Amino acid sequence: MLGVLGGMGPMAGAAFALRLAALTPVGRDQEHIPTLLLNDPRIPDRSMARVAGGEDPLPYMRAGIEFLNDSGADLIAIPCNTAHLWYDELAQAANCPVLHIIEAVVADLRRQGLTSGRIGLMGTAATLALGLYQRTLERYGYECILPADDEVESLCMASIRAVKANQREASLEPALDCVQRLRARGAQAVVLGCTELPLAIPHALRSGLGVVVTDSIDALALAVIAFYQEHGGLPGAIKANGQLPQELAAA
Amino acid sequence: MLGVLGGMGPMAGAAFALRLAALTPVGRDQEHIPTLLLNDPRIPDRSMARVAGGEDPLPYMRAGIEFLNDSGADLIAIPCNTAHLWYDELAQAANCPVLHIIEAVVADLRRQGLTSGRIGLMGTAATLALGLYQRTLERYGYECILPADDEVESLCMASIRAVKANQREASLEPALDCVQRLRARGAQAVVLGCTELPLAIPHALRSGLGVVVTDSIDALALAVIAFYQEHGGLPGAIKANGQLPQELAAA
Numbered sequence: 001m002l003g004v005l006g007g008m009g010p011m012a013g014a015a016f017a018l019r020l021a022a023l024t025p026v027g028r029d030q031e032h033i034p035t036l037l038l039n040d041p042r043i044p045d046r047s048m049a050r051v052a053g054g055e056d057p058l059p060y061m062r063a064g065i066e067f068l069n070d071s072g073a074d075l076i077a078i079p080c081n082t083a084h085l086w087y088d089e090l091a092q093a094a095n096c097p098v099l100h101i102i103e104a105v106v107a108d109l110r111r112q113g114l115t116s117g118r119i120g121l122m123g124t125a126a127t128l129a130l131g132l133y134q135r136t137l138e139r140y141g142y143e144c145i146l147p148a149d150d151e152v153e154s155l156c157m158a159s160i161r162a163v164k165a166n167q168r169e170a171s172l173e174p175a176l177d178c179v180q181r182l183r184a185r186g187a188q189a190v191v192l193g194c195t196e197l198p199l200a201i202p203h204a205l206r207s208g209l210g211v212v213v214t215d216s217i218d219a220l221a222l223a224v225i226a227f228y229q230e231h232g233g234l235p236g237a238i239k240a241n242g243q244l245p246q247e248l249a250a251a
Numbered sequence: 252m253l254g255v256l257g258g259m260g261p262m263a264g265a266a267f268a269l270r271l272a273a274l275t276p277v278g279r280d281q282e283h284i285p286t287l288l289l290n291d292p293r294i295p296d297r298s299m300a301r302v303a304g305g306e307d308p309l310p311y312m313r314a315g316i317e318f319l320n321d322s323g324a325d326l327i328a329i330p331c332n333t334a335h336l337w338y339d340e341l342a343q344a345a346n347c348p349v350l351h352i353i354e355a356v357v358a359d360l361r362r363q364g365l366t367s368g369r370i371g372l373m374g375t376a377a378t379l380a381l382g383l384y385q386r387t388l389e390r391y392g393y394e395c396i397l398p399a400d401d402e403v404e405s406l407c408m409a410s411i412r413a414v415k416a417n418q419r420e421a422s423l424e425p426a427l428d429c430v431q432r433l434r435a436r437g438a439q440a441v442v443l444g445c446t447e448l449p450l451a452i453p454h455a456l457r458s459g460l461g462v463v464v465t466d467s468i469d470a471l472a473l474a475v476i477a478f479y480q481e482h483g484g485l486p487g488a489i490k491a492n493g494q495l496p497q498e499l500a501a502a
Contacts, residue, residue, distance in 0.1 A: 001291070009280040014268035017290060021262040027416045029260040029292040037288040039268060040252070041280040071322075165278045 002224060003073025005064045005090075006039040008046060008080035009164050012195035012217065013039040016079035020221040033228055036071055038064050046082035050126040058086050065093040075099065077224055079195045081216055082124045085132060097227075101216055102136045104223035105191055108214045109142075111222070114189050120145045120182025120211075122175070123193035124160060125152050133193055145187050147178055155181075156194070163196035171200035176209075183211040192216055253475060254324025256315045256341075257290040259297065259331035260415050263446035263468065264290040267330035271472040284479055287322055289315050297333035301377040309337050316344040326350065328475055330446045332467055333375045336383060348478075352467055353387045355474035356442055359465045360393070362473070365440050371396045371433025371462075373426070374444035375411060376403050384444055396438050398429055406432075407445070414447035422451035427460075434462040443467055 002020075006013020017037050026032055043061060048054030061083060068076055076098040078090065084101055091098040109119070119142045121133050134144045147156060155178035162171035175197055179190050189212035192198050198215040206213045253271075257264020268288050277283055294312060299305030312334060319327055327349040329341065335352050342349040360370070370393045372384050385395045398407060406429035413422035426448055430441050440463035443449050449466040457464045 007280070007283075007285070009272075010283040010286065011269065011272040014265060014272050014288075017265035017288065018262065018269055021260075021265050021290075022417060022419075024417070028412075029258070029294075029296070029415050032258075032261040032292040034258070034293060035261065035288075035290040037265075037268065037286075037290060039272075039286040039288060041283040042285060043280075045280070067322075071318075161279075164280050166273060166275070168273075 001034040001036055001072055001074060002228075003068030003071065003076045003096075004035060004037040004039075005061065005068065005076060005078045005083075006037050006080075007041040007043055007064075008078075008083055009196060010039050010041045011163060011166075011199055012079050013037055015199055016077070016195065016217050016221060019217050020224060023218065023221050024225055033224065033233070036068065036073065038067055040064065046080065046085065047124045047126040050082070050085060050130060057083070058089060061086060061090055062093045065090055065098075069093075069095040075224065075227055077101075077220055079217055079220055081132065081194050082127050085126065085130055099220060099223050099227065101220050102133055104219040105133075105193065105214055105216055106136060106140050107223060107226070108219035109189060109191075109212075112189070112212050112214065114142075114212060116141050117188040118143045118145055118186050120147075120179070120185070120187030120190040121193055122147065122156050122178055122182070122191060122197055125157060127193060128152055128156075133191060145182055145185050147182065151178060151181065156197075159200045160194055160196040163199045168199065171196075172202075175200040176205075179209055179211065179213070183209070187211060189214055252285040252287055252323055252325060253479075254319030254322065254327045254347075255286060255288040255290075256312065256319065256327060256329045256331075256334075257288050258292040258294055258315075259329075259334055260447060261290050261292045262414060262417075262450055263330050264288055266450055267328070267446065267468050267472060270468055271475060274469065274472050275476055284475065284484070287319065287324065289318060291315065297331065297336065298375045298377040301333070301336060301381060308334070309340060312337060312341055313344045316341055316349075320344075320346040326475065326478055328352075328471055330468060330471055332383065332445050333378050336377065336381055350471060350474050350478065352471050353384055355470040356384075356444065356465055356467055357387060357391050358474060358477070359470035360440060360442075360463075363440070363463050363465065365393075365463060367392050368439040369394045369396055369437050371398075371430070371436070371438030371441040372444055373398065373407050373429055373433070373441060373448055376408060378444060379403055379407075384442060396433055396436050398433065402429060402432065407448075410451045411445055411447040414450045419450065422447075423453075426451040427456075430460055430462065430464070434460070438462060440465055
């Protein structure tokens with residue numbers, strides 16, 4: 001059973017479970033991946049802890065991992081980018097493998113044909129300031145383009161806060177503006193590197209943006225599916241050319 | 252903490268968690284309802300058990316309820332209409348209240364201003380044949396309009412199976428056709444009385460259908476929110492006129 005440490009935020013946790021179901025190549029209910037989603041939003045804010053001296057979320061996240069251990073999880077996914085600032089501690093607390101969302105995004109970039117080049121990053125101020133993506137992307141040979149500090153606040157964080165406050169309509173414009181600015185500066189792909197951002201920009205709009213978009217929710221879901229396929233737990237397969245079958249890509 | 256017995260199907264379980272987050276009146280992550288979603292799709296098919304002698308799902312569902320008990324659930328929701336054919340047994344196994352999806356749909360009809368009149372029903376063959384909705388709706392003074400047996404198969408079940416097989420595009424037309432046929436026969440509202448059906452007909456299309464649509468996923472989510480509001484567990488409130496605030500209604 002897949003264990004999901006969600007709640008960061010709860011919309012993103014639920015959207016992850018939904019996209020996991022939508023992207024899994026199945027013919028009926030019983031072929032899906034059994035999943036336990038702990039969608040507990042009481043975990044203190046990850047960004048506030050790292051950039052503003054807020055309460056430490058680690059004890060809460062660790063308690064969540066222990067709950068998933070006790071519930072029989074054989075793989076854990078954490079649909080929150082900023083939480084991966086504590087990845088080592090969380091992986092150590094787990095009794096099973098914990099997927100890394102940044103590695104999942106790199107796999108998705110490669111799946112979409114980008115093995116090098118300039119990648120625009122969007123995410124929380126903490127994720128960007130602490131280099132969570134930059135270290136990994138540079139190790140794989142990518143070059144990172146970041147929004148300016150004021151853009152992180154007025155575009156990325158504004159969009160993320162709107163999603164967290166259930167103001168989905170208000171979340172779209174700042175997120176799109178940021179994608180377009182990163183594209184104008186030469187980004188060949190833009191990473192929606194906070195799990196609220198895929199909720200701000202609906203899938204249907206993305207093909208018209210003129211730039212590859214990689215979505216950290218979908219990337220993590222595809223990493224889960226790939227894991228179970230490699231371990232014999234799923235009948236289907238993502239097509240060898242890296243494309244999803246047509247009917248799944250539209251989901 | 253809310254416990255959710257999902258997996259029937261897994262897309263519906265995840266969509267329920269997503270709509271619950273989207274409909275909850277909050278300003279930030281930490282105000283959402285802590286939720287544990289057991290999204291285990293291995294539960295044998297509910298319809299097959301009731302109409303075709305398939306394996307009994309009750310022991311699997313009861314084990315799920317016991318898991319939610321042990322995990323500290325103080326309220327349980329089951330986002331599957333057909334599973335409510337076993338409601339009494341499941342409520343008995345629970346250590347906390349279990350919301351009834353049919354009662355939630357009635358509350359939603361009343362919230363939308365319909366306190367009497369003709370209601371068109373869509374659902375699985377088992378749900379409709381065993382009168383799950385009819386008994387309750389008639390008790391509240393509504394009159395039920397059902398699809399003919401061949402329409403249940405060619406429209407309702409075709410749409411439900413397409414959602415379960417991740418063929419969302421194929422699920423739309425039969426579901427819309429059924430809504431329009433029920434409307435033409437005088438239905439003032441149509442119940443999407445299987446939790447796959449709200450996934451077949453996107454929210455954005457519903458206002459153009461010329462008939463009130465009540466969605467058993469949203470209705471159950473609103474019943475959860477109302478429960479926590481009545482018990483002091485949530486700060487906000489659904490507006491007194493039964494409308495959601497504008498920004499939530501668009502979610």
